Amino acid sequence: LTFVTPLRLKFQNHLQAELPFHVLVRACLRRVSLLFTCFDRGEPPLDYKGLIARAQEVEVVRTSLRWFDWPRYSQRQDQAMLMGGLVGSITYQGNLGEYTPLLRFAEKVHLGKATTFGLGKVRVSTFSRNVGKP
Numbered sequence: 001l002t003f004v005t006p007l008r009l010k011f012q013n014h015l016q017a018e019l020p021f022h023v024l025v026r027a028c029l030r031r032v033s034l035l036f037t038c039f040d041r042g043e044p045p046l047d048y049k050g051l052i053a054r055a056q057e058v059e060v061v062r063t064s065l066r067w068f069d070w071p072r073y074s075q076r077q078d079q080a081m082l083m084g085g086l087v088g089s090i091t092y093q094g095n096l097g098e099y100t101p102l103l104r105f106a107e108k109v110h111l112g113k114a115t116t117f118g119l120g121k122v123r124v125s126t127f128s129r130n131v132g133k134p
Helices: 021-038 048-055 097-109
Strands: 002-007 059-063 066-074 079-093
Touching: 002 066, 021 048, 021 097, 048 097
Parallel strands: none
Antiparallel strands: 002 079, 059 079, 066 079
């Protein structure tokens, strides 16, 4: 996965500087649920607990994520602000197949906080069975 614009994710009330797969999956599920609710589609028929539990078995095998502070000016608050988040790439290894629809959805709608500012743009690369293996 590549985060093209800063990804601002909170987990357990803290902005994340690392990205375990289960945290990413939680963000995807939260976004799907929010958009379905906003557009009066009800809750999507997903196994939230099961998806999160299985996501904890997926490992990070490579990461080049870094924190990037995006400066912006708030007219309402009349001050400069920093909207920081993670940018760069991360590679996961494990049973990823069932998460493909969630990740492809995330490509279209972005993830995390401040998506209305264009933050949280994610690009999904092709999955490989050999990633992380010698």
